[in-house]
Amino acid sequence: MLSVYNVGLMRTLFPILLASAAALALERPGVEFKIFQFPANAIPRIDGNPQDWQMVPESYAIGGDELVDTVNKTKRDKRDLDVKVKVGWVEGQNRLYFLYEASDDYWDFSRTDLHNDIFEVVVDGDLSGGPFIKQMHPYDKLSQEDAHFLFHGVHAQNYHIFTPALGKDWSMVWGCQPWIKNLPYANAAYSYNFKPGESGKLTLEFWITPFDYAGCDGPGRAVESQLRENKVIGMSWSALDYDDVNAKTYKGFWNLSHKTSMYGNASDLVAFRLMPVEAKFRPALDPDWSFQVLDMNRRLVAFQDRTYGKVTSRKWDFGDGASSAEQHPLHTFPKAGEYVVTLEVEGPDGRARRTKVWDVVMK
Ligand SMILES: [Ca+2]
Numbered sequence: 001m002l003s004v005y006n007v008g009l010m011r012t013l014f015p016i017l018l019a020s021a022a023a024l025a026l027e028r029p030g031v032e033f034k035i036f037q038f039p040a041n042a043i044p045r046i047d048g049n050p051q052d053w054q055m056v057p058e059s060y061a062i063g064g065d066e067l068v069d070t071v072n073k074t075k076r077d078k079r080d081l082d083v084k085v086k087v088g089w090v091e092g093q094n095r096l097y098f099l100y101e102a103s104d105d106y107w108d109f110s111r112t113d114l115h116n117d118i119f120e121v122v123v124d125g126d127l128s129g130g131p132f133i134k135q136m137h138p139y140d141k142l143s144q145e146d147a148h149f150l151f152h153g154v155h156a157q158n159y160h161i162f163t164p165a166l167g168k169d170w171s172m173v174w175g176c177q178p179w180i181k182n183l184p185y186a187n188a189a190y191s192y193n194f195k196p197g198e199s200g201k202l203t204l205e206f207w208i209t210p211f212d213y214a215g216c217d218g219p220g221r222a223v224e225s226q227l228r229e230n231k232v233i234g235m236s237w238s239a240l241d242y243d244d245v246n247a248k249t250y251k252g253f254w255n256l257s258h259k260t261s262m263y264g265n266a267s268d269l270v271a272f273r274l275m276p277v278e279a280k281f282r283p284a285l286d287p288d289w290s291f292q293v294l295d296m297n298r299r300l301v302a303f304q305d306r307t308y309g310k311v312t313s314r315k316w317d318f319g320d321g322a323s324s325a326e327q328h329p330l331h332t333f334p335k336a337g338e339y340v341v342t343l344e345v346e347g348p349d350g351r352a353r354r355t356k357v358w359d360v361v362m363k
């Protein structure tokens, strides 16, 4: 409980707290983009065909009007470059799916080096924030080589995706973990019918796995970012538009974060939310549950109702003759055995049940 003194202190401190919170905000405060949740029976197939994405509402599409050329400050011209991006995820997988559709007046992709039209994606799956490239390492006496292997891309990752990739890997992972661009951590496919120097439309479909920790020593010690409904992650992208094979560098740096340094500082990314499945893609009443054994010696189990939809009444059948009408019951099983447990729910949208056969086993 707050004392009068503390309330007064809070009033004094509150503006300061607010100010520091603002300083810690992601780039584009107040903006939050949506990541579409694909139902498990409609996971996109990575083949360069955008058909799987037709189910994604346009409210999820992020177009060229959201991008700013933060390097060269050129004015937006749809004929020069126009892009549309949709991002998706699937509950139970730690993957981010992307559909990148772009029209360019000059596709620059004949060279072997970094000079290539690029879709640069930066992701911070656990919102750790802060710098993550060797050039921004906070200790200036560390060599750039040490900073690379200790630090670069470890807590947030940067993919330079070649659009398209001709005779080279689909992306350059800017960091010490190139293994994250291969299966089972990523996959990509393109479709286009232009040659280097021509104009046209490119479709790129891919997925990546964001990591809380992705070290130089490979996947053994790596930690995938856990994706779950309503979680917010940090992300940005930039379309690097190279329009002349002989030019020194790109012509435009079309950035979703409106701060160039998003390429190396995760605090300059933008908020993205992992959305629930749209109502039309799931039953109105969808029962589910989970359980946790609290004490095997006493055969004490905690059950958790995870039903989606409106429920007016429920009945648990524990498979041992006992039942419960509680939402999240605790139950003690009488003896060792394999149990068939059912949760039956009822609401304005009907009645449905979910059984798990022999998931609950007591000894
Ligand atoms: Ca262009």
Ligand SMILES: [Ca+2]
Pocket (backbone or CB within 6 Å): 124, 125, 126, 127, 128, 129, 155, 156, 211, 212
């Ligand atoms: Ca992170």
Ligand SMILES: [Ca+2]
Pocket (backbone or CB within 6 Å): 104, 105, 106, 107, 108, 117, 241, 242, 243
């Ligand atoms: Ca180009």
